[in-house]
Every structure is written in structure tokens, then in C-alpha cells.
Amino acid sequence: MADPSYPDDLKYHSEHDWARIDGDSATFGITWYAQDALGEVVFFDPPQVGSQVSKDQAYTEVESVKAVSDVIAPLSGEVTEVNDALGDKPETINEDPYGEGWLVKVKLSDLTEVDSLMDSTEYQATLD
Amino acid sequence: MIREADDTLTIYERSKPGRRAFVRPELDVPERPLDELLAPELRREEPPRLPEVAEPEIVRHYNRLSKRNFDLDTGFYPLGSCTMKHNPKLHERIAALPGHARMHPLQDPSQAQGALELMWRLQEALGEIAGLPHVSLQPSAGSQGELAGVLLTRAYHEDRGEHRTKVLTPDTAHGTNPATVTMGGYEVVKVVSDAHGNVDLDDLRAKADEDVACLMLTNPSTLGLFETGIEEIERIVHGVGATLYYDGANLNAIMGICRPGDMGFDIVHFNLHKSFTQPHGGGGPGAGPVAVSERIEPFLPRPQVVRRETGEGNGSRDPFYDLDHNRPKSIGRLRGFQGNYGVFVRSYAYIRSLGAPGLREASETAVLNANYLLAKLREHGVAERLPAAYDRLCMHEFVLSGEPMRRELGIKTLDLAKRLLDHGVHPPTVYFPLIVEEALMVEPTETETKETLDRFAEVVAEILREARDDPSVAQNAPHTTPVRRLDEAAAARRPVVRQAM
Numbered sequence: 001m002a003d004p005s006y007p008d009d010l011k012y013h014s015e016h017d018w019a020r021i022d023g024d025s026a027t028f029g030i031t032w033y034a035q036d037a038l039g040e041v042v043f044f045d046p047p048q049v050g051s052q053v054s055k056d057q058a059y060t061e062v063e064s065v066k067a068v069s070d071v072i073a074p075l076s077g078e079v080t081e082v083n084d085a086l087g088d089k090p091e092t093i094n095e096d097p098y099g100e101g102w103l104v105k106v107k108l109s110d111l112t113e114v115d116s117l118m119d120s121t122e123y124q125a126t127l128d
Numbered sequence: 129m130i131r132e133a134d135d136t137l138t139i140y141e142r143s144k145p146g147r148r149a150f151v152r153p154e155l156d157v158p159e160r161p162l163d164e165l166l167a168p169e170l171r172r173e174e175p176p177r178l179p180e181v182a183e184p185e186i187v188r189h190y191n192r193l194s195k196r197n198f199d200l201d202t203g204f205y206p207l208g209s210c211t212m213k214h215n216p217k218l219h220e221r222i223a224a225l226p227g228h229a230r231m232h233p234l235q236d237p238s239q240a241q242g243a244l245e246l247m248w249r250l251q252e253a254l255g256e257i258a259g260l261p262h263v264s265l266q267p268s269a270g271s272q273g274e275l276a277g278v279l280l281t282r283a284y285h286e287d288r289g290e291h292r293t294k295v296l297t298p299d300t301a302h303g304t305n306p307a308t309v310t311m312g313g314y315e316v317v318k319v320v321s322d323a324h325g326n327v328d329l330d331d332l333r334a335k336a337d338e339d340v341a342c343l344m345l346t347n348p349s350t351l352g353l354f355e356t357g358i359e360e361i362e363r364i365v366h367g368v369g370a371t372l373y374y375d376g377a378n379l380n381a382i383m384g385i386c387r388p389g390d391m392g393f394d395i396v397h398f399n400l401h402k403s404f405t406q407p408h409g410g411g412g413p414g415a416g417p418v419a420v421s422e423r424i425e426p427f428l429p430r431p432q433v434v435r436r437e438t439g440e441g442n443g444s445r446d447p448f449y450d451l452d453h454n455r456p457k458s459i460g461r462l463r464g465f466q467g468n469y470g471v472f473v474r475s476y477a478y479i480r481s482l483g484a485p486g487l488r489e490a491s492e493t494a495v496l497n498a499n500y501l502l503a504k505l506r507e508h509g510v511a512e513r514l515p516a517a518y519d520r521l522c523m524h525e526f527v528l529s530g531e532p533m534r535r536e537l538g539i540k541t542l543d544l545a546k547r548l549l550d551h552g553v554h555p556p557t558v559y560f561p562l563i564v565e566e567a568l569m570v571e572p573t574e575t576e577t578k579e580t581l582d583r584f585a586e587v588v589a590e591i592l593r594e595a596r597d598d599p600s601v602a603q604n605a606p607h608t609t610p611v612r613r614l615d616e617a618a619a620a621r622r623p624v625v626r627q628a629m
Contacts, residue, residue: 039559040540040542042615042616042617043617043621045621063617063621065558065559066559066560067303067562090617
């Protein structure tokens, strides 16, 4: 498991999700804090490609050795790609939460929603 | 080449049309038309799809399955919080007596006096152990006992015209506590633990207000520690008019020593299948009776098993045991009939076999065994990599943290647990309570010998030694079981069902 980190190029949601914005698309994942609190992730249930996700609503769940938890969408849009590699190696979410451990890619439906997300410094302040 | 016997076939896959395990004798009474016996609309149109298998194949099939299992009669089973103590075989004999085993639940009370008397006496005994006089045997699992407790709390408050919205649970609580609170329509508010593993009293004070309906508390807690602040907790909770609920999961540590009722609890649930013995761990049957104080009594589930004194019942001079349905404020029924009667028989047999001094001794020995095992693990130097989560005298179980082991040896608590199987030991509870990193929760119980505890400590020490040389052995364990390490999450979520039911 990597050391705590919260990259500056990401946007953060209070439910411990990150979004990497790329034009009108974004990649979603869970933060270092979230994977650490969950413990070893043993199952990731990806949503269907083409399904709609809504900001602040659960779009999938992850199961760790401790619990099953909802994953909240930081932004709204349509799922264009899911990380199938997590099917065999869900622990990648722990090992590389901002890289190989990404969860889904989404075509955003409302770019103005991005303004409501936090930057790294603001998010880290919520973790006290 | 000779084919190998396929041990993985299901009982349906062994089926061959026409095979039978039982052949009916010739009918020696006049045959009556089926329509006279059962109306056509009540009869199924097709026969049920049942496996057709000869008796020796049935016996072999289930015998084979049982050998692939790990059970309490096979080896040490220190599964924290589950109290896997020995189930005396005497209880099976008593529960199998025809008067118990063949009683029909629809039998009229006048023809079920023995069974009702046993249930009434069990209620009395449990009331005494809890220090709360009124008992319902109806809830049929610990979780259903919890649900009863939450519904009783709601009924109590609403009867006084109060509509409270929140229930407090400590961050060490069993997952069933918050789940039950949610199911009961309340909002869960988590109370944190302090540096000693107790409920943080300042946090409790801050969160206890007039919206709080109840605090659900396990004492000893799931950390295996006695809540030393219980008297202050009682004052805070009752101070805001909430009820105090005792989760009886860990009652095995205090039977005959102290009583939840004396600590100020209003509602207690028992896990009869844990504290008072009953084979369990396979999903049932269980029993989760509740005991309550005077003010909660009107709301208990109905019917209640009651004893009516001479003259009240059937005119005979003996007391009459009855089912009392006349309980207007009751939360109602929690299940069909009265509960899992066989569990009542076994638990009553246990209580009567041991008596009050015996129950106390059982708890004292459970606590002694846990503390002995913890000390023995320390003696073997295990504490360095697997320290106790809280450095205190424990009750009937203790929680270790495998975090240093994971960091320094590269094996996780899960790996240690799986490697224990190769040594013939059932793994302890892992990754619970949630507040302890890489938690390992060990409950040896009072029915294990010193030799068994000594061997467990040696085995754990050996696994750590082995991991220092080669962590891959534990990482790939188990090696000697009928199946190797399984993807448990995927097996539960994406099961491959070979035989549709």
C-alpha cells in the first residue's frame, strides 16, 4: 500500500472520491483515505458501460475484508469505460488508487458541476 | 483406465430415475379417493423435483460432505464473539426425547403442558441471569432479538407520545446493531471509543439528546473489554430519557457474576445458541430471547408463555401453563409459533446441569482461559508482531492487531488465519472490530484444555517464525484442506450454481 497522497491534478468529492477531468470526460476513483479506511478490497462490481451516474449518488460498490461500501459519483454523466482489470485484481484499488486502480470513465453531462468539487488542499483539510 | 469417484457431484447429479431409498409397504387399509383427502386446488400438478438416490449413496454423500467441513467436534474453534464452546451430548439425548422432538406446534396448550412449563422455567432462569424479570423466547436469532429490542424501544417511546429519531451505537458494535437500527426506522449515530477501548464518555454526552431513543451496547464490548464506565453511561442515557439496550453476544463472560439489569439496562437479548450451548455456526436454528424491565413489559411480543395458578385454568389444582394472547400493547408476533423449541430444551438442560454456581464457574473459566492464552502468546514473543489492540486484562476474548506482522513480515491477518487451518485450528474472527487494524479476535471458551491453548500459542508463534523465512507459505495457505484458498467475495457474489432448485 502506497503512502498517503492526494495528487494536485485531481478534483475531490467529500465522500472520498476523486475525478480526473479531461475535456468533457473524467476518470473516477476512490481516494487514498477511502481505500485505507476500507482495508483490502476483495471485490469491485463495475457498472454497465452506457449507464448513467448522478453526482452525489452511489453508482457501484466495493467490498473489502471489512465491509461493503457504496461508491459515490463525484460528477454526473454516462459511463464510457470500466476498469475490467479490477475483476481479477481488486486489490489494485489499494495499491495504486490514482493510477491502475481507477474505477470508471464517464462522459460528463454537466461541466459546471466540476466547480463544486474540492482541490487537494481543501479535501485534505476535511480529513483532519 | 478406471474412473475416479467424483467427490464434487451434487446430490441431484447423483440422481437416477427410479432409484429409491425407501419402499412403502403394501396398503393394508381401504384406499380413499384423493379428492376426499385434499381438494384438487390445493394439490400440486407436477411431482416435486427431488433427487432419486439409494440410501447408501445418500449416507455416503452427506458423510463425505461432513468430512470436508471443519466443526467444533473436529478441532479448536476460537471464533471470537461466536462462543463456539462444546455442546454437551447429553443435550442431544434430551432434545431427541419423543415428547420434545415430536410435539406439534399446533398442539393445544392443555396437551403441551410439559413443553410450556419448560419454556416458562427457561424464561424465569433467563430473567434471573439478566436481572430483568420479563422474558420473551420468541426472537429466533440474536439479530431478531435486536430487532425486538428496537421495536420495544419504539413502542415504549410512542406509548408516551414521544417520537424519537436516533439510536446510538459504539464504533465497536456488531454490524447487526446499525443494520437493525436502520431496519427499525431509526437513524444510526456512531459513538467513538476512547484510548482504552471504552465508550468515549465525552462523545456520548455530546451525542445523547432528546432525539435519542436508545443506546445499544455490548458489554463486555467486541474488543473483549468490560465497559468500566457503564454506570456513567447509564446515567447519561437515562438522563435524556432513552433506553439502554444490552447486546448479549458476550454474556458468556459475566453469567452469575454481574447482571445487565443491575447495570441499568432496560432490554437484553441472549444468544442461547452461544452462551447456553446449541450447535451453531451453520446458520441456525438459534434463539435470541429478550429480557426486559417492568416499564418495557407491556410491549413484549405475543403470545407470552405464562403460568396460571390453581383454579385459573382447567379447574385442576395444578398450575396451568398457557399462551397469553391478551396483550394489547404488544409489538406483536416476530415469527410463526413460539420459537425454536429444540434450542430451548438444550439451553434449559445446560442451565439445570450447571446450576447457578456452575454458570458462574463457566464464565470465570472463559475469562481465565482468554487471559491465559493472551499471556501464553506473549511468552512466545508473539506480541511483538501481533500485539493486543488494548493493553488491559481481557474478558472472555481478546483482539490482536496484525498490523506490525503485515508491515514487517509481509503476511496479513487473513494469511495467518488461513495458515492456522493447516494446523487443524479453525481461524479466529478476522477484520473485526473495524477500529482495530488487521484485527484477529480470539475466543478460546471455557471448554478447552490447557494443552489445546498451549498448542494454539505454539502454532501462532511457529507461523510467524515461518513467515520470517518464507512469507509465501502463509500467503498461499491453506495447503492441506479439501480446497485451497477461495475467492470468497466472488463466490458469494457470482456463485456458479450447478443445480437450479
